[in-house]
Amino acid sequence: MVTGMQGQTEKEQGYNPKLRIGVLALQGDFAVHLRMLEHLGVEAKAIKLPEHLNEIDGIILPGGESTTIGKLMIVYGLHEVLQKKIQEGIPTWGTCAGLILLSKATDNALAGQPLLASMNIRVRRNAFGSQRESFETDLSVPALGEAPFHAFFIRGPSVEEVGPEVEVLATLDDGTIVAVREGTLLGTAFHPEVSGDLRFHQYFLRIVQGVKR
Numbered sequence: 188m189v190t191g192m193q194g195q196t197e198k199e200q201g202y203n204p205k206l207r208i209g210v211l212a213l214q215g216d217f218a219v220h221l222r223m224l225e226h227l228g229v230e231a232k233a234i235k236l237p238e239h240l241n242e243i244d245g246i247i248l249p250g251g252e253s254t255t256i257g258k259l260m261i262v263y264g265l266h267e268v269l270q271k272k273i274q275e276g277i278p279t280w281g282t283c284a285g286l287i288l289l290s291k292a293t294d295n296a297l298a299g300q301p302l303l304a305s306m307n308i309r310v311r312r313n314a315f316g317s318q319r320e321s322f323e324t325d326l327s328v329p330a331l332g333e334a335p336f337h338a339f340f341i342r343g344p345s346v347e348e349v350g351p352e353v354e355v356l357a358t359l360d361d362g363t364i365v366a367v368r369e370g371t372l373l374g375t376a377f378h379p380e381v382s383g384d385l386r387f388h389q390y391f392l393r394i395v396q397g398v399k400r
């Protein structure tokens with residue numbers, strides 16, 4: 188029997204170690220996501236060119252600077268192909284800048300900033316302003332179980348509006364939405380890759396597994 192992390196079986200983990208997950212690797216915090224995926228025992232692939240998108244089962248758009256990542260997507264010929272792949276249903280998780288790229292509408296977007304416009308939400312870039320540009324907090328995320336998820340916000344966006352098909356996974360104490368799911372699209376306004384807590388990555392892998400099955 189195939190076992191993955193900590194000797195767990197595939198059934199216990201909820202995903203197959205043969206899953207291949209791409210991480211958009213143009214700018215930002217992609218290296219840590221790649222390491223976490225490897226740690227979870229799946230195949231992790233850095234996506235820099237359109238051909239890298241072939242034969243992956245899901246993709247993570249990391250945090251970083253959405254304006255830069257967007258421009259680089261155009262330069263490397265990834266923008267249209269990736270947008271099409273998302274429309275066709277590849278499970279996609281946007282974290283922070285990645286969430287901005289995924290959202291259908293962005294307040295405070297830079298004029299002409301390229302976006303993937305795939306998830307039925309409206310976000311606000313740099314929502315927490317200069318005073319609270321970066322902060323950390325314990326979030327209650329019922330989809331991950333009872334233990335709170337320690338979340339790092341690094342000049343992150345807020346989710347201002349969600350479509351009827353969007354599930355809210357977590358909010359701050361003041362009600363600000365910071366984690367969402369729309370079918371096989373997942374979005375987090377913070378950086379789940381820096382907390383050492385693997386549960387969000389595992390959650391995404393189960394979403395990918397659900398599609399693969």
Ligand code: GLN
Nearest residue numbers: 250251252253283284341
């Ligand atoms: N402020 C960044 C942006 O607008 C996002 C920050 C991040 O990803 N940590 O793209």
